[in-house]
Amino acid sequence: MRGVEQIPWLYDGLCRVLEWTGLERWRAWLVKGARGRTLEVGSGTGRNLARYDHALPLLVAVEPAADALEASKGRRGGALLVRASAEALPFREGAFDTVVSSLVFCSVPRPEVGLAEVRRVLAPGGVLRMLEHVRSEGRLGGAFADLIQPVWTKVAGGCHPNRRTEATVEAAGFELSERRANGSMRRFVATPR
Numbered sequence: 001m002r003g004v005e006q007i008p009w010l011y012d013g014l015c016r017v018l019e020w021t022g023l024e025r026w027r028a029w030l031v032k033g034a035r036g037r038t039l040e041v042g043s044g045t046g047r048n049l050a051r052y053d054h055a056l057p058l059l060v061a062v063e064p065a066a067d068a069l070e071a072s073k074g075r076r077g078g079a080l081l082v083r084a085s086a087e088a089l090p091f092r093e094g095a096f097d098t099v100v101s102s103l104v105f106c107s108v109p110r111p112e113v114g115l116a117e118v119r120r121v122l123a124p125g126g127v128l129r130m131l132e133h134v135r136s137e138g139r140l141g142g143a144f145a146d147l148i149q150p151v152w153t154k155v156a157g158g159c160h161p162n163r164r165t166e167a168t169v170e171a172a173g174f175e176l177s178e179r180r181a182n183g184s185m186r187r188f189v190a191t192p193r
């Protein structure tokens, strides 16, 4: 399904506005904590790539949308760009010390499968750093997100505005820390239990 997420110029334009109004700081927090061999899942047009520490020994970005992956070329020399899904990561067990996701698990069709894959490729002591938007905790906000979900998902190209991603991450066997909330935006570190 081709929606905003699969149209790089449009997605980048929207992101620029969101970053200017605050998302920039959360992106900076997300990548600043990456250590060791790092994998970003659902890297999109690569808006985080240039922000990673150049001392990282390995930076791999995985993205299933060909146009988005193409747009991310050149954003970070040395990063390995791989066309793949979070639901079937083409890496061995324990290959990464940090996995990063930003605004991704709202779109992964089977988030529980993607999170099991993330867990599999994390080395012992590894961490998942996430920045995601989730279903509003308010009764009205939550009901509104449920109402608009079918149209939203079509227009956005797979995004669900009403996912309880934190609960899904916990159910996948992670413990959350460093959690911050701002409206329906969340950022946190998830450590395998």
Ligand SMILES: C[S@@+](CC[C@H](N)C(=O)[O-])C[C@H]1O[C@@H](n2cnc3c(N)ncnc32)[C@H](O)[C@@H]1O
Pocket (backbone or CB within 6 Å): 005, 015, 041, 042, 043, 044, 045, 046, 047, 048, 062, 063, 064, 065, 068, 084, 085, 086, 087, 101, 102, 103, 104, 107, 108, 109, 158, 159
């Ligand atoms: C809202 S965009 C976020 C892009 C980027 N992470 C960012 O922060 O700008 C959601 C991304 O998730 C990707 N996505 C959708 N299904 C996926 C899957 N199964 N595995 C990995 N990424 C997926 C989409 O192609 C899209 O690039």
